[in-house]
Amino acid sequence: MTKSFTLTNISQLVTNNSALGDGQLGVINDAAITVTDGIVSWVGQSSQADSSVAKTDVGGRSLIPGFVDSHSHIMFAGDRSEEFAARMAGVPYSAGGIKVTTEATRKASDAELRTVAQSMIKEMQESGTTTIEIKSGYGLDVATEERSLRIAAELTDEVTYLGAHVVAPEFAANPDAYVDLVVGEMLKACAPHSKWIDVFCDRGAFTTEQSRRILEAGIKKGLHPRIHLNQLEQGDGVAMAIELDCASADHLTYLTDDDISALAASSTVAGLVPGADFSTRAPHYPRGRDLLDAGAAVALSPDCNPGSSFTTNMPFCIALAVREMHMTVDESLFAATMGGAIALRRDDIGHLSIGARANFALLNAPSYIHLAYRPGVPLISTTWKDGNVIFTKGDIA
Ligand code: NIG
Numbered sequence: 173m174t175k176s177f178t179l180t181n182i183s184q185l186v187t188n189n190s191a192l193g194d195g196q197l198g199v200i201n202d203a204a205i206t207v208t209d210g211i212v213s214w215v216g217q218s219s220q221a222d223s224s225v226a227k228t229d230v231g232g233r234s235l236i237p238g239f240v241d242s243h244s245h246i247m248f249a250g251d252r253s254e255e256f257a258a259r260m261a262g263v264p265y266s267a268g269g270i271k272v273t274t275e276a277t278r279k280a281s282d283a284e285l286r287t288v289a290q291s292m293i294k295e296m297q298e299s300g301t302t303t304i305e306i307k308s309g310y311g312l313d314v315a316t317e318e319r320s321l322r323i324a325a326e327l328t329d330e331v332t333y334l335g336a337h338v339v340a341p342e343f344a345a346n347p348d349a350y351v352d353l354v355v356g357e358m359l360k361a362c363a364p365h366s367k368w369i370d371v372f373c374d375r376g377a378f379t380t381e382q383s384r385r386i387l388e389a390g391i392k393k394g395l396h397p398r399i400h401l402n403q404l405e406q407g408d409g410v411a412m413a414i415e416l417d418c419a420s421a422d423h424l425t426y427l428t429d430d431d432i433s434a435l436a437a438s439s440t441v442a443g444l445v446p447g448a449d450f451s452t453r454a455p456h457y458p459r460g461r462d463l464l465d466a467g468a469a470v471a472l473s474p475d476c477n478p479g480s481s482f483t484t485n486m487p488f489c490i491a492l493a494v495r496e497m498h499m500t501v502d503e504s505l506f507a508a509t510m511g512g513a514i515a516l517r518r519d520d521i522g523h524l525s526i527g528a529r530a531n532f533a534l535l536n537a538p539s540y541i542h543l544a545y546r547p548g549v550p551l552i553s554t555t556w557k558d559g560n561v562i563f564t565k566g567d568i569a
């Protein structure tokens with residue numbers, strides 16, 4: 173039997189479809205939305221909603237597409253709060269910290285890993301996120317990478333094999349032997365659970381040549397590439413990432429003007445993770461404004477991980493993008509929703525056009541601008557995924 177409902181009295185409905193409403197965000201004022209069997213079946217003026225469908229009045233609040241988080245590292249165990257405190261007292265961040273989490277992750281049972289990931293997902297849903305990508309990368313051995321990905325696949329369709337996060341401690345003296353493992357036995361065990369392959373191409377992690385080898389091996393196995401790039405220093409990996417058709421190149425704290433032009437001319441999304449720049453006290457934020465001005469597609473993500481950015485909160489990233497990367501509120505909200513969808517090469521999420529998945533979040537605010545205007549305030553009232561409530565504060569009628 174068909175199941176439909178309508179939400180009415182939406183002060184601003186953000187559709188992300190400029191054919192449906194005003195501006196890039198396609199905003200409809202005094203709006204309503206109808207959902208049928210988990211899919212958006214109608215959007216328009218509240219006064220024109222079909223009177224035969226059950227209605228809920230949301231009280232003049234703003235409704236936005238669910239956030240699409242295209243970059244998370246939530247398969248981990250252990251705590252690195254001391255490392256954060258030391259960093260704030262002056263110790264610089266380095267890729268080497270990943271190994272601390274590796275030790276704890278290898279020791280954790282499947283049940284422990286699942287519990288941590290589920291608690292992170294709960295936080296994400298509470299802050300309006302409805303789609304998440306999940307990476308492995310804290311096992312760095314065949315067994316732990318394989319089980320991280322197997323558990324991740326229980327939790328999302330967007331699973332990423334990141335055996336090449338850093339060189340496993342056992343291979344410190346011979347990094348290329350670790351690359352052999354990553355493209356050999358480990359890839360064989362991990363590919364069946366994964367859709368994507370990722371590599372950390374940066375100082376203290378993998379060179380551009382090693383990264384190319386890793387991504388090409390994944391492509392041969394049917395995985396699609398994405399990349400961590402230029403978080404810690406200006407590298408030369410942008411051309412390689414574009415050549416291999418990486419769906420996104422993430423971090424990009426260091427970029428030349430030529431890198432920006434190349435990204436703008438490509439179908440690789442610039443995945444910006446300002447929570448990492450915040451929590452590592454990077455010398456500067458990525459050049460979000462310049463990327464947008466050049467015409468690049470930009471995605472925003474909290475990059476949730478226990479080392480460089482232990483936040484699940486997309487509204488925090490929107491506030492950082494607006495304040496620190498000089499992106500407008502509209503551009504930042506678009507990057508957190510549609511940008512993430514493009515970074516995952518999905519056209520069924522990130523927007524609220526007819527036929528899209530009914531993934532959206534109701535704000536306890538009359539305007540989506542409050543996402544940046546009220547930093548740190550938990551503004552999400554209710555989150556829906558495929559038309560089902562997955563989180564609510566219980567404050568809708
Ligand atoms: O996205 N940059 C590489 N990986 C993570 C950091 C991981 C860690 O420090 O544990 C990131 O920031």
Ligand code: FE
Pocket residue numbers: 243245400475477
């Ligand atoms: Fe990351």
